[in-house]
Amino acid sequence: MRILFLHRNQPAQFEFFARWLAQNGWQVTFAHVGPAPSDTTDADGIRTLRFPAPPDERRADDYRYALDYAAQTALGATQLFTQLRELEGYHPDLVLAHVGWGIGLTVRQIWPATRYIAYHEWYYTDVDWDRSKRERPMTPEALLTNRLRNLPISAEFDSADRNWCPTGFQASRFPPALRARLEIVPDGVDCGFHRPDPEARIDFDWLRLPGRTKLLTYATRGLEPLRGFPQFMRAVALLQKRRADFETLVVAQDSVSYGPRLAEDDGWGKRALKALDLDRGRLHMHGLKPRAEYLRVLQASSAHVYFTEPFVTSWSLLEAMAAGCLVIGSHTAPVREVIEDMQTGILVDMDESDEVAEMIDWVFEHPAEVAAIRANARAHVLERFEAGKVFARKAAYLRALVAGG
Template identity: 80%
Template sequence: MFAHVGTHSDTTDADGIRTLRFEVPQNDRPAEDYRYALDHAAHTALGATHLFMRLRDQEGYHPDLVIAHVGWGIGLTVRQIWPQTRYIAYHEWYYTDVDWVRGRRERPMTAEAMVTNRLRDLPISAEFDSADRNWCPTEFQASRFPPALKKRLEIVPDGVDCTLHRPDPEAQISFDWLTLPPRQRLLTYTTRGLEPLRGFPQFMRAVELLQNRREDFETLVIAQDSVSYGQRLPKDDGWGKRALKALDLDQTRLHLHGLKPRDEYLKVLQASTAHVYFTEPFVTSWSLLEAMAAGCLVIGSNTAPVREKVDDMETGILVDMDDRDEVAEMIEWVFDNPLEAAEIRAQAREFVLEHFDARKVFAKKAEYLRALVALD
């Protein structure tokens, strides 16, 4: 059974999995208000609690185990509603300006930003007092938590479907929205939104430099021109639009397309010659490991979350994403050294298969969960 935020609904799929959606009271504060995140968590907690109480009181439902994504308030009352239920809190992020490893502030912050972070963290911290286990998917994400909380986290990866995300040497870009010649050198970039946090402006500056140097490659970007993480732009504005306006780009060799179905997205990864994945120190996208599993040569930002997955010149290439000359140079190296690049691609897939293959990860999780439920 899964519970999601949304309008009231209750459906059961062909596999017998029941999905319930619950309503969240309206949050009248604007998203920019420093109290917004705490209000949103409180409202979500209230909607979830109404659903849980209805399941308990009207259906006599008492789950053996509940897993909830922390921070939105969904799991705050699980153990109050079902005291005997095993509860796992899934922690994705802790909002802080402190580098706990070095014991110093990362950057100056306004009073409003500091208070915003503290209020965001209140529902996150509140989960620790009721959860039987606290999961976090990566070491880097866990490093964001204060030491007293971090020591209570277990690193449990999400897993990647390596059977689906696999290399295909014959993959071609042949869609109704774009067709490229077979074996075309292809530079790819895929993400949810075009934004600075994911290094999109830096990527485009490197593309501009490369296009001025050589004409033997195409660039394909799969993303929506919106901001998923970071400061929102005015309506009808976007970092994609800004790049096209500010940079000297050959738009006949640059293809910007919105989000695509997974089968087409996978073909893009499989046809890629060089795949760029940039991020500031933040949660890495699932697309990083998906790209590595699909046999991409990933050129990644030399930032902590990427370094956890990419070993330079072993399972990918690390660059200073703010240095467009270095970025362009390493993309060219991939273009011009296919044999060496093939070895890195193979090692990247082997790394993902060993540590993140969903078949292994899910089997370990199933064993873990059975043991947890069986505890007296």
């Protein structure tokens, strides 16, 4: 079975599934956008191709950006597909593409017999479709920007054999006519790798903490309001004044992945350090780390905070639960889909800093109750999202799709 994964940014959520397929005898190829063409093959036999596309220079006030970027990306991808077909005779049995950036728009035109699955993460809208109500006022430019961002996403529905979405909440953002075609297919979590370790300690060359330290953790790609970082830091400032027996570790880049960009020398981390009265000696902020070190942070955590506005759920949430973290999550729809309050985690109003600090304090003081919630969280992920189960079901699904093609 030959499968081609398409994504704008590296393997992202396809990484573990692609590797599992390669290790189970599939011929796996991955293609993504990069500054210059390249062609490499790793130890698992996964071939990675990179094709040039425009730099990501989006501007908040440029409503034409999404379509222009998608058009140029689609052209680069189409040129690559044509070269693979004409020069190598390559015809994948399946293509699985992360949509919205134009990368999969011509798959069926180049390979008409190939089965094509479009992976949808988000639909940009100001409408709550289930209640037929607008959520918030928007400027004409913002309204138009959303409509244009959705055009490449909607265009996938006329060529894809199947349309996947990882969570029910994310699917709920699509208009009913499109949502009816979406299948909820979880990404899967490697629970063998992301597992608890009661003996885990923070002992790196970049940070060392005493063995029995109460540790509050926060780990995401960027520091930004959409993931509740400013609210988290306000709670840390409050809690530091209440007790002196805990350390806080933040693992993230001080950059914005989602939402309006800041100036190059600005960041929400810098703003928090400037605005809040924080004990810097007990606050440790570090950039992204290798996965093994990131896992050790989760395993050593006493309380792990995951906040988000209603948006795409980070796969780090399920990874933290699989690692046995006590997750304190925002009481928002994407988190409620995964966490049951006081059963598999703790839900708080992330805008209420006193409530957040109070619940972190409670976690530190109630290790027995917390241990039960941690165990429930991992059990929940093992039951619904464990990679071996999810990947085997996906592989069987894909084989059946090709066989019935």
